[in-house]
Amino acid sequence: MALLINSKCINCDMCDPECPNEAIYMGAKIYQIDPAKCTECVGHYDKPTCVSVCPIDCIKPDPNHRESIDELAEKYVRLMG
Secondary structure (H helix, E strand, O other), X not given: OOEEEOOOOXXXXXXXXXXXXXXXXXXXXOEEEOXXXXXXXXXXXXXXXXXXXXXXXXXXXXXXXXXXXXXXXXXXXXXXX
């Protein structure tokens, strides 16, 4: 499943440079995650790096974009292709 950044985000800029898929971008008020690009770091790291570096724990699973590990791996292959 893709991740999302909730309204507790303080725009600290920690997550954006950590995303290997460039899925994180500045939205109207807070950072956002493009679900079409988010693989939860499958193919890159063992855990999502954005979650690891977020100081306030505002990055959560996106219930509107549920994906299995296999689906995330297939997305990784498409993005890297």
